[in-house]
Amino acid sequence: MTTAVSIPRTGGGGRRTAVAASARQVTKAYGTGETRVVALDSVDVDIARGRFTAIMGPSGSGKSTLMHCLAGLDTVTSGQIWLDETEITGLKDKKLTQLRRDRIGFIFQAFNLLPTLNAIENITLPMDIAGRKPDRAWLECVVATVGLAGRLKHRPNQLSGGQQQRVAVARALAARPEIIFGDEPTGNLDSRAGAEVLGFLRRSVDELGQTIVIVTHDPVAASYADRALYLADGSIVDEMVDPTAEMVLDRMKAFDARGRVS
Ligand SMILES: Nc1ncnc2c1ncn2[C@@H]1O[C@H](COP(=O)(O)OP(=O)(O)O)[C@@H](O)[C@H]1O
Numbered sequence: 001m002t003t004a005v006s007i008p009r010t011g012g013g014g015r016r017t018a019v020a021a022s023a024r025q026v027t028k029a030y031g032t033g034e035t036r037v038v039a040l041d042s043v044d045v046d047i048a049r050g051r052f053t054a055i056m057g058p059s060g061s062g063k064s065t066l067m068h069c070l071a072g073l074d075t076v077t078s079g080q081i082w083l084d085e086t087e088i089t090g091l092k093d094k095k096l097t098q099l100r101r102d103r104i105g106f107i108f109q110a111f112n113l114l115p116t117l118n119a120i121e122n123i124t125l126p127m128d129i130a131g132r133k134p135d136r137a138w139l140e141c142v143v144a145t146v147g148l149a150g151r152l153k154h155r156p157n158q159l160s161g162g163q164q165q166r167v168a169v170a171r172a173l174a175a176r177p178e179i180i181f182g183d184e185p186t187g188n189l190d191s192r193a194g195a196e197v198l199g200f201l202r203r204s205v206d207e208l209g210q211t212i213v214i215v216t217h218d219p220v221a222a223s224y225a226d227r228a229l230y231l232a233d234g235s236i237v238d239e240m241v242d243p244t245a246e247m248v249l250d251r252m253k254a255f256d257a258r259g260r261v262s
């Protein structure tokens with residue numbers, strides 16, 4: 001059994017580090033006394049920049065909690081979360097809101113598109129709200145990467161589930177966030193549409209250098225990642241580099257068997 005490998009930070013000079021985000025001794029507990037649940041137990045993890053990471057584990061193992069803590073959507077009970085060289089634990093609400101808006105992208109299981117806006121309007125909405133001008137060349141690149149060029153004037157109800165989620169992926173990519181988080185981003189899609197979305201996430205890492213972290217319980221989804229982390233009972237208990245669906249499935253079976261014995 002291994003624990004999370006530490007990725008060396010590159011030297012100073014204002015350059016971005018090789019680690020996009022990290023957790024140090026992060027514990028998250030809900031409730032108190034008899035109802036206290038430890039969702040994360042002293043988790044240490046480094047998320048590599050420009051890579052695709054999958055967080056795996058059984059239901060209730062702490063996947064969503066870890067993602068929410070890394071993304072500054074939830075507070076920790078103890079420990080630190082870093083986004084590049086900014087410690088986000090301890091940031092005041094206003095700064096944290098700004099950081100989430102400016103530096104992090106999200107893809108949710110429900111696509112969360114506005115029904116009255118067409119695809120391109122949905123894609124640029126966060127930037128419009130923030131008063132930021134989209135970089136045209138980048139936007140074209142993103143639209144091409146997620147294969148939406150012919151669908152930009154379509155409203156969400158004129159798009160398939162897979163296409164809607166691709167709009168949501170493009171929306172997350174458009175603002176060039178340092179890191180994109182997705183909690184079960186293919187959870188509402190059939191396997192074909194899911195494969196499409198995962199393929200585009202993969203391309204955005206390979207071709208656009210995006211850093212992506214998804215939570216999934218699907219071995220096939222995890223096989224698109226460069227690295228799969230495996231959570232059990234709030235701890236990272238294993239990880240795999242360049243996972244295949246078969247490897248992930250075997251590992252899951254091994255853990256389930258061990259869980260039953262102990
Ligand atoms: N808001 C909450 N209040 C109380 N317990 C919670 C809350 N959110 C999550 N939990 C508990 O924390 C543990 C981890 O949950 P979660 O991170 O959602 O797991 P996963 O995403 O792996 O299914 C579970 O035992 C869950 O019941």
Ligand SMILES: [Mg+2]
Nearest residue numbers: 063064065215
């Ligand atoms: Mg979850």
